[in-house]
Amino acid sequence: MSQTIPPILSVLPTRALVDEKFKVLVENLPAGSPVTLHSLHHSEDKDYWEAYAHYISDHKGTVSVAEDLSFGGTYAGIEPMGLLWSMRPVPGSRTGLRLRKMDVRSPMLVNISVYSGHKAEGFREQPPLASVLTERWYMAPGVRRIDIKEKGVRGTLFIPPGPGPFPGLMDMWGGGGGLLEYRSALLASHGYVSLALEYFSPGELQSADLEFKYFEAAFNIVKDHPQVIPDRVGLFGLSLGAVVTMCLAAESTITKPRCCVCVSGSHIFPRGETLSGIHKLMFRNSHKARVDENNYHIWRDLNLPITSDLSMKVDVRRINCPMLLVNGHDDQNTPAVESAEDVAQMMHTAGNDHLLTRLHYPDTGHLIEPPYSPHFRATNFIMESTKAKDEMHQKHVILLKWNFSKET
Amino acid sequence: MDRKQCCVKLSVQPARGLVDEKFTVLVQNAPPGSQLTVHALHQCEDGYTWEAFAHYIANATGTVNVSEDLSLGGTYSGVEPMGLLWSLRPVPGSKPGLRMRKMNVQTPLEIRISVYQGHSTEAFITQVPLTSVFVERWYMAPGVRRVPITEGGLTATLFLPSGPGPFPGLLDLWGGGGKLVEYRAALLASHGFASLALDYLTRKITLETGKMVDNQYFETAYRVLQQHPQVLSSRIAMLGLSFGTCIALKMAAYSQVVKLRCVVCISGSHVQPVDGSVKEILEYFQRNAEKTRINEENQVIWRDLLLPIPTDPALKVDVGRLQCPVMLVVAEDDQNWPAPESAQDMKEMMEQAGNSHLLTILSYPNAGHLIEPPYTPHFRASSFKTVGQGQMVMALWGGDTVPHARAQEDAWRKMLAFLQENLYGSTKPAATSLSHL
Numbered sequence: 001m002s003q004t005i006p007p008i009l010s011v012l013p014t015r016a017l018v019d020e021k022f023k024v025l026v027e028n029l030p031a032g033s034p035v036t037l038h039s040l041h042h043s044e045d046k047d048y049w050e051a052y053a054h055y056i057s058d059h060k061g062t063v064s065v066a067e068d069l070s071f072g073g074t075y076a077g078i079e080p081m082g083l084l085w086s087m088r089p090v091p092g093s094r095t096g097l098r099l100r101k102m103d104v105r106s107p108m109l110v111n112i113s114v115y116s117g118h119k120a121e122g123f124r125e126q127p128p129l130a131s132v133l134t135e136r137w138y139m140a141p142g143v144r145r146i147d148i149k150e151k152g153v154r155g156t157l158f159i160p161p162g163p164g165p166f167p168g169l170m171d172m173w174g175g176g177g178g179l180l181e182y183r184s185a186l187l188a189s190h191g192y193v194s195l196a197l198e199y200f201s202p203g204e205l206q207s208a209d210l211e212f213k214y215f216e217a218a219f220n221i222v223k224d225h226p227q228v229i230p231d232r233v234g235l236f237g238l239s240l241g242a243v244v245t246m247c248l249a250a251e252s253t254i255t256k257p258r259c260c261v262c263v264s265g266s267h268i269f270p271r272g273e274t275l276s277g278i279h280k281l282m283f284r285n286s287h288k289a290r291v292d293e294n295n296y297h298i299w300r301d302l303n304l305p306i307t308s309d310l311s312m313k314v315d316v317r318r319i320n321c322p323m324l325l326v327n328g329h330d331d332q333n334t335p336a337v338e339s340a341e342d343v344a345q346m347m348h349t350a351g352n353d354h355l356l357t358r359l360h361y362p363d364t365g366h367l368i369e370p371p372y373s374p375h376f377r378a379t380n381f382i383m384e385s386t387k388a389k390d391e392m393h394q395k396h397v398i399l400l401k402w403n404f405s406k407e408t
Numbered sequence: 409m410d411r412k413q414c415c416v417k418l419s420v421q422p423a424r425g426l427v428d429e430k431f432t433v434l435v436q437n438a439p440p441g442s443q444l445t446v447h448a449l450h451q452c453e454d455g456y457t458w459e460a461f462a463h464y465i466a467n468a469t470g471t472v473n474v475s476e477d478l479s480l481g482g483t484y485s486g487v488e489p490m491g492l493l494w495s496l497r498p499v500p501g502s503k504p505g506l507r508m509r510k511m512n513v514q515t516p517l518e519i520r521i522s523v524y525q526g527h528s529t530e531a532f533i534t535q536v537p538l539t540s541v542f543v544e545r546w547y548m549a550p551g552v553r554r555v556p557i558t559e560g561g562l563t564a565t566l567f568l569p570s571g572p573g574p575f576p577g578l579l580d581l582w583g584g585g586g587k588l589v590e591y592r593a594a595l596l597a598s599h600g601f602a603s604l605a606l607d608y609l610t611r612k613i614t615l616e617t618g619k620m621v622d623n624q625y626f627e628t629a630y631r632v633l634q635q636h637p638q639v640l641s642s643r644i645a646m647l648g649l650s651f652g653t654c655i656a657l658k659m660a661a662y663s664q665v666v667k668l669r670c671v672v673c674i675s676g677s678h679v680q681p682v683d684g685s686v687k688e689i690l691e692y693f694q695r696n697a698e699k700t701r702i703n704e705e706n707q708v709i710w711r712d713l714l715l716p717i718p719t720d721p722a723l724k725v726d727v728g729r730l731q732c733p734v735m736l737v738v739a740e741d742d743q744n745w746p747a748p749e750s751a752q753d754m755k756e757m758m759e760q761a762g763n764s765h766l767l768t769i770l771s772y773p774n775a776g777h778l779i780e781p782p783y784t785p786h787f788r789a790s791s792f793k794t795v796g797q798g799q800m801v802m803a804l805w806g807g808d809t810v811p812h813a814r815a816q817e818d819a820w821r822k823m824l825a826f827l828q829e830n831l832y833g834s835t836k837p838a839a840t841s842l843s844h845l
Contacts, residue, residue, distance in 0.1 A: 109550070161542050
């Protein structure tokens, strides 16, 4: 009889929120045996993402990813969540990919497997010793998802389970446009009524006619919701969304956020114009855009050096709520750290810098997203679509330095 | 609207767990020193409502941690991390004799956990909680496959663990109530055992013609499991509860076909006519039916039907013949089967035969007959109809809730370890590293 006894692989918990840790344990191996832990995910876009790490079992035949050292692979050292955040497209994949879950009502399915020996490739060619499926959810049980199409506002509202009322958030993504729900779903799973706001379609930034009115109306949808505490609604923005956040907090007479979180944003913005103004500003300085040896586009210099012209900056001296700025030192897309420095100085002159908290991470890039999700040095990014529907979108690729960075 | 109240936070981790996984229930941001009731609500598949609740006092930081703090009263008291689940009982005014069993294992049990202000004991439905979350409890881990089996005339469901396999196998038998009960097999598959839940009392043909299965039916089930490409054919166990124990012991001791790596018997007995099969065992019970007792609450006690333990060898499985490890799980307040007396007799028989080193007995004081997977409710009696009986009666199972809950938790853990050791083990690490030399 040559049927061998398989090892026992367990992932606890098997079903978790995306920002929850898990424990991966292999037991019943021969003592001191080299094994490879492997993760595999088939994305909504039909690409395969994987991570792997090399371990050695102890005298009891056990490998504990939370406690043991990885000797190599897509991560090394003691990294309990490395099998998730170090995932990258399998060799031979299309380039410039980014992993984002668009349908948050279903979980991300990740297959965790253990292979014999220290492998770096060929995971599909031979069967693993054992394999388990784990679910990673953006929505906790009982969170409700509601499509919003009222007062001209487009978005999705996520409401935590329970009677409420709850604090609220308006959640805005960046220059890629479209409607991204996953962060709001996760925030609702943590007790906030969160509105994922769509403010322009992908590639349509230049033609978008965005005025404060749109964002103010959207904010009011959250504030006026029967399950929201009206004076506890905050703003959460990444990249362009962070610019919008600062504008609203400083300039809007209608929107009074309780607090602001700005990730990878800047305060450079021609005051008084609509949001599409920012796009014009970029093209004005587009000679400053660089292209590196990989043909990746670097935009951080477009707004450097930080201007001293106050009319070209959000007047952050007028912000009167707590604000958290989260930035990466290696952001190649936006001069976020330099901007944050200037924001701090401006607020200092006005005496309101006690409201400001800055978190700066070394070797961290632009896309600081919920934890344990993979990171990408550079991805495809749709700039502007051409007028005809069946013409190809022009694509630019933006350099973002990679790191494992967590949202605080 | 009192702002302070509405910002009480409740979190349960994991929010989606297996039925046998522990969770932590944390209340935060409550007024320090405030009285709070943590409440669990579940609507079962039959539509009945179950609830549990406990009284706590928030500490100086406004926190209640159910895993660490004392419940001052409710459906459980003391430090009980999982009390909100095992102390669930039908809400006041419910039909008597209810039992909670999940028949559809492809969906989770949904429990609503809430925090109420003050120390309430009733009428939760009329109050608005401060906060609520929903928790899912699953019998099937992601990736576990459910395969209905009809080959060989079987009425069965196979649950295969996630992964390529091959896996050790297990035949899972319930008791005299019959039906195809899947949840334990689903949970065992979630722990790496290819498990076959088998209906042997209420197959369609039995219900229509009254014809019972013979021993070959169980041998067929064993073969189906053994021959499955994802099952390790030399690593198969049997697990039986109540009547299922009768079958498991009979197969283990006498079958030429069924070769078990180990056997687990919960709340059962070796007392049965050695010859014959299910029909003969049921007839034996019928002959002793006058020993049935009814107590003042009109609850039926059946434990005496097999007492006293016979001395006639034709009336009990010769456990001296067993050649594999056996684990007996016994509840000392079992009012349905004389499991403690049977376990004692089996021990003596095995000591005389010289194979008692194979025997492990787990005996739980004040536990009742239905020792099921942990963190599921206990009921001292419930409506029950045995196959071969005309009407529903209120069967007395026995046990008190707290010791029964402890027995379920402890027995399950020990059963899993026993199965793991016998079905996955025997590759001693020391031996393997020597073989590298």
